[in-house]
Amino acid sequence: MSVYQGEKIKTYLSKNGVSVIEAAKKLGVARNTVYQYFRTDNLTREVVTNIVTKLNTTEEEIFGSSDNKSPVKRINQNARDLGDVTIYEEDGDNKFTEISPGRYRMGVDLVPVYAQAGYLTGYADKEYIEELPKHYITVDRFVRGKYMAFEISGDSMDNGDIKEAMPHGTIATGREVKRELWSSKLHNHQWPNxxxxHKTEGIVAKQITKQCLETGTLTLRSLNPDKDRYPDFDIQIDDLVQIFNVVKRELQ
Known part of the structure; x- marks a missing residue:
């Protein structure tokens, strides 16, 4: 008789870049139920059938075959099979994997639109971050650091006439600026987005047109040419909790 261990579901979801939030939605259960699955040593046949059906997979892929072979490894979204899908180095920086000479693949946590309302309180919560879906990008060079991707919502950064535009649905991957560098000039000559x-406004995608080091003020602008709807405005850098310089944009 087969024994279906919930820990293998957790491993399967992790390897395929599926967050607990996504899994719960697909399975039609609460997130706490998914966590209960992880802790169960022998899942019922009904639960297993629901999982393999709703996740469009097989028992062998999740739990392994009868001869104890490991499940088939699969990565979702736009990633290719890289073997080890850990996206962080031991020091916490994002991991780059060379896939061909001069080409590197990197995985990052993605904050989709539906998760952005909770990000302000969850950005420092390891469990919250682990539940986020993963996004993978390919670059021709890399700079070590901590990266994150955000789904752009709305049209404030939409301007089809310029290459920096980030229309609705764009996935913007940014490298986090360390807090100790906030008192210096934020360079934006290469990556202007x-x-x-923000502590009260949440996630804001803009360009920086001016920075006053004396007052700690940033002047932000939208790319949308309708300045009646999207005028420039000032914020205080002390009201921010994170700053990311966008290094790659992809329209989904």
Missing amino acids: WILV
């Missing part, structure tokens, strides 16, 4: 996590 920024993701700013």
